[in-house]
Amino acid sequence: MISRKSIDDVMLAARIDEVVGDFVSLKRRGSNMIGLCPFHNEKTPSFNVSPSKGIFKCFGCGQAGDSVKFVMELEKLSYPEAIRYLARKYSIDLEETEQNSEQKQEQMDRESMHLLNEWVMKFFEEQMLSTDEGKTIALSYFRERGFSDQTIETFALGYHPPQAGILYNSAVKAGYNPEFLIKTGLVIEKDGQHFDRFRGRVMFPIRSAAGKVIGFGGRILENDKKIAKYLNSPESEIYHKSSVLYGLYESRKGISREDLAILVEGYTDVISLHQAGIDYVVASSGTSLTTDQIRLIKRYTSNITMIYDGDPAGMKATFRGLDMLLEQGMNVKIITLPDGDDPDSFAKSNTPAFLKSFLQEEASDFISYKTGVLRDEAAGDPIKTAGMIREVIQSVSLIPDLVLRSVYLKETAVRLDTDEQTLITEMNRLISERQKHHPQRSEETPLEPAREVTPKPEESTPLQSGSFAQEADLIRILILYANLPVSFLETDEQGNPEEHLYRAGDIIVHELESDELLPQDAIHLEIFNCFRTLPDDSQDFPGEQFFLHHDNRQMAEYVIHLTSTPYELSENWQNKHQIFVSTEADTSRKMVMTAIYAYKLRRVKALLEKMSKQLETFTEEEEMLKLLDEMKSLQHAKIELARQLQYVIV
Numbered sequence: 001m002i003s004r005k006s007i008d009d010v011m012l013a014a015r016i017d018e019v020v021g022d023f024v025s026l027k028r029r030g031s032n033m034i035g036l037c038p039f040h041n042e043k044t045p046s047f048n049v050s051p052s053k054g055i056f057k058c059f060g061c062g063q064a065g066d067s068v069k070f071v072m073e074l075e076k077l078s079y080p081e082a083i084r085y086l087a088r089k090y091s092i093d094l095e096e097t098e099q100n101s102e103q104k105q106e107q108m109d110r111e112s113m114h115l116l117n118e119w120v121m122k123f124f125e126e127q128m129l130s131t132d133e134g135k136t137i138a139l140s141y142f143r144e145r146g147f148s149d150q151t152i153e154t155f156a157l158g159y160h161p162p163q164a165g166i167l168y169n170s171a172v173k174a175g176y177n178p179e180f181l182i183k184t185g186l187v188i189e190k191d192g193q194h195f196d197r198f199r200g201r202v203m204f205p206i207r208s209a210a211g212k213v214i215g216f217g218g219r220i221l222e223n224d225k226k227i228a229k230y231l232n233s234p235e236s237e238i239y240h241k242s243s244v245l246y247g248l249y250e251s252r253k254g255i256s257r258e259d260l261a262i263l264v265e266g267y268t269d270v271i272s273l274h275q276a277g278i279d280y281v282v283a284s285s286g287t288s289l290t291t292d293q294i295r296l297i298k299r300y301t302s303n304i305t306m307i308y309d310g311d312p313a314g315m316k317a318t319f320r321g322l323d324m325l326l327e328q329g330m331n332v333k334i335i336t337l338p339d340g341d342d343p344d345s346f347a348k349s350n351t352p353a354f355l356k357s358f359l360q361e362e363a364s365d366f367i368s369y370k371t372g373v374l375r376d377e378a379a380g381d382p383i384k385t386a387g388m389i390r391e392v393i394q395s396v397s398l399i400p401d402l403v404l405r406s407v408y409l410k411e412t413a414v415r416l417d418t419d420e421q422t423l424i425t426e427m428n429r430l431i432s433e434r435q436k437h438h439p440q441r442s443e444e445t446p447l448e449p450a451r452e453v454t455p456k457p458e459e460s461t462p463l464q465s466g467s468f469a470q471e472a473d474l475i476r477i478l479i480l481y482a483n484l485p486v487s488f489l490e491t492d493e494q495g496n497p498e499e500h501l502y503r504a505g506d507i508i509v510h511e512l513e514s515d516e517l518l519p520q521d522a523i524h525l526e527i528f529n530c531f532r533t534l535p536d537d538s539q540d541f542p543g544e545q546f547f548l549h550h551d552n553r554q555m556a557e558y559v560i561h562l563t564s565t566p567y568e569l570s571e572n573w574q575n576k577h578q579i580f581v582s583t584e585a586d587t588s589r590k591m592v593m594t595a596i597y598a599y600k601l602r603r604v605k606a607l608l609e610k611m612s613k614q615l616e617t618f619t620e621e622e623e624m625l626k627l628l629d630e631m632k633s634l635q636h637a638k639i640e641l642a643r644q645l646q647y648v649i650v
Contacts, residue, residue, distance in 0.1 A: 002083055003095040004107070010083050011549065012209075013090040013295050014067040017051045023074060031257050038074055039063045048564065051300060052256035055548055057564040064560040066549060079553075090295075106237070109180070113238050116171070116180050117205075117213035123170060124158025124203040124216075134159045138202045141221060145268065146348050151275045154250060155204065160218060162200035185234040186216070198231060204267045206233070206285070207249040209296060211543070215239035217246070217267055217285065230267075232285065243292040245282040246270055254279035255300040262359065263289075263297075263306045263321070269343035277352040278359065281343075289321035294328045305333045305363050307343050322366055327398040333363035367408060370395060371415050389416055390426065397427045397434075470599040475524050476562045477595050478508055478531055482541035486592055504592045505531050505541040511596050517603050523558055597644045604638045 017026060017033055026033040026049060037047035037058040046060035057064040063073060071082040087094050128134035138159030142152055160167060168187050172178055178194070181187040188195045201218030208214050215233030233239050247270035255261045262281040264270060273281045284293060297304060304325060308318045318334060325332045335358075337346050347355055364372075370392055378384035392412055399405040409427065413420040482505030509532045512518055519525045531541055547559040611631050615624065 001096060002080055006087070006092070006094045006096075007083060009092050010086050010090065010094075011054075011067070013092060013298075014086045015051065015298060015300075016054045016056060016067050016070070017049050018298075019067040019086065019089075020049050020056055020070055028259070031253075037061060037063070050564075052253055053545070053548055055560050055564075057560055059564075062561070064564065065553075065557050069553070069557065109183070110238050112177065113180050113184050113236070114212050114214070116176050116186075117184060117215070117238075119174065119176065120167065120171065120186060120216070121156050121158065121203075121205045121213045123167065124160055124205075125156060126158075127161055128157070128159035128202075131161070133161060137221065141202055145272075146275075147271060148275060151271060154274070155247075155271055158203040158205070160196065160198040160201050160203055164199065165194065165196060166199070167196045168194045184215075184236050184238070197233075201231065204246070206239070206244060206246055208244070209248050209252060211249045211545075212238075214244065215241075219267075240292075241285070241287050242290040243296070244285070245293050245296050246285040247274065247282045248296060250274060251280050251282055252300055255282075255297070259301050260303045260305065261297050261301050263304055264343045265308060266342075266344070269307075269347075272344045272347040273355075276347045276350075276355050278347070278355065284321075289324055291324060291328065294325055294330065298328060298330065302329065303331045303333075305335060305359065307335045307337065319370070322370070323395050323398055326366070326395055327400070329400050332366045334366060334369040335359060335363050336369070365411075366395065367392065367412055367415055371412075389418060389423070390430075392416070393423055393427050394430055397430045470595070470602040471519050471521060471524055472562060474508060474512075474595045474599045475519065475527050477592065478505055478541075479527070479544055479547055479559060479563060481505075481591070482508075482531060483543070503541070507592055508596060511600075515600065517600060523555060526552075526555060527559070594645065601638065601642060601645065604634050608634050608638065 020026065020035075024035040024038055024047065026035040027045075031050070031052060033049040033051065034045045035047050035049070036042055036045050037060055039058060040061040042060050047056065047058045049056045055064065055066050056070055065073070067086060068079065068082045071077060071085050072079060075082070075085065077085060084094065086092075128138040138157075139152075142157055147157070168178070168181060171181055171186075178187070181194075182189050186197055188197055198216060198218035200222070201220050204217040204219070205213050206215040206217060215236070215238075217233075218231045220227050220229055220231070232241065235241065246267055251261075251270075251274065258280045260280055262273065262278060264273065264281060264283045265285075266283055267285065270281050270283045282297065284290075306318055306321060306325075308321075322332055322334070337343070341349075350358070371388070374388035374391060375385075378388045393409075396405060396408045396412060399408060409423055410420060412418070413423055482503065484504045485501045486504050486507060487499055487501055509528075512528070513532065519528050527547065530546075544559070544563060548556055548563075550556045550559070608631060611627055611634070615627055615631075
């Protein structure tokens, strides 16, 4: 049995566009990609790939799924075989074990720690926004840094008061296990006493790519050189700093849209750039860039621009990160900011328009950057110049793509005014040396020929059946918009109108449960139960990603069918013609209530049809009268629902 961790590692590394791109020629269309379906013969592309969601969907034959499903169908492999295929592609060593009771307990503990961190994040927010001390100290600090209220909310910034034991006591009182407070590093245990780790700091929650709170960063507000300015959560079962990028959760959509990631160093760099409209920025958060972090970025784009400080330490970090990025097949550019600036200060001192233009125009390829820095160091010294050339060639030799490597080699020869053949000889020597020390490495891995696939016959998707169209639409809205706030006007005790906000998921669950109209389709009911069994009303409902990559493969595939569309509004076209189409989210109340009423109307009609048939079989007058009364009530409900939907009953 392949361990859960290994499967997660494979799923994290396996970018859907890369996996599909090995077999299908894809072209970008908006935020998605299209190509000719490999599962059936077609001349017009109907095969869609969504890098941001990690899924594919063919609107011709109905095939859909994630990277694993694609490999399973195309290569005719079982699930474990597909995982092993992808593990080989991404050089991931698999752990194959039987899960015992201890491992099951570890999984439950990890889930408990995630729930605890979610609560702690909200506790820090409340301490900042709802207490006089928090408003005076923390909220004022963030506002002085130029962060808007919207930005503060987006990144869930907060405050840990300095009072001893305030977090520990509050969490225990709320019912959380003290053991998990220690395991997550929120609390330090010493000689039987408990000390809050982050007391007296403003807080930066650290989220995984899926949005789970896995750790925290805290900044001290005092000018005490003996105390570390920034403090991060220690390593734990759910937080591994080498596998995390700050801001990825908030920026993943922007990265997919722009097909570019900006890489910076710190929390405030990410937040300031994000607020300035650069919503495709991430940070390594004080750690040296790692292979796992690069693979995280590569899920969304192969293009990256580095912005590190221009001091010697920053340049050293840039060089080290540069080689790692090139080795992972990333296209790298580098930006040097004016002296004395970092991304945070530069974003604050310039307009968003200038900032975006600057990032586009000033980004230089890695050869220009590296040769520029090293040439200044060499200062005409022949020995240092030779060393500079070797260092540049070292970087070029790491590029796995042969064609791209050749292009950069030619560019290097021109820039350094050096014979190209000499550079080729030196590069081959470097590659040969690496292979001696690492025999398992292969600079050029040949692709296996794709197997011939028998086209599948046209088959209907689950949604092509009209039996439960209204039910399916309601489930679709739950998946996409359960956490969307919906506004209602209600009257208070004095009869005055008052606006109330409810989550769409709460409304739908309540309406269906109160009228005992749970979904009838089995898979719809299974999805619905994921929303009605939340342990805490304040907890967020599961989102689309939860279902798209659910362990229940049938459910995941069905949700892809349910939520995918072959059409995408062109933002450029709308801006050009000044025509803007309102989305479902823009009309949240109408969308939710229309779906509920349509679903109820469908169920009422079905009940009336069923009762009409029953009426024909009854012989007892009392039973007939009772049934007629029920039908009369349902008929009134039918008319009212139709009125709400502005239908005409004939």
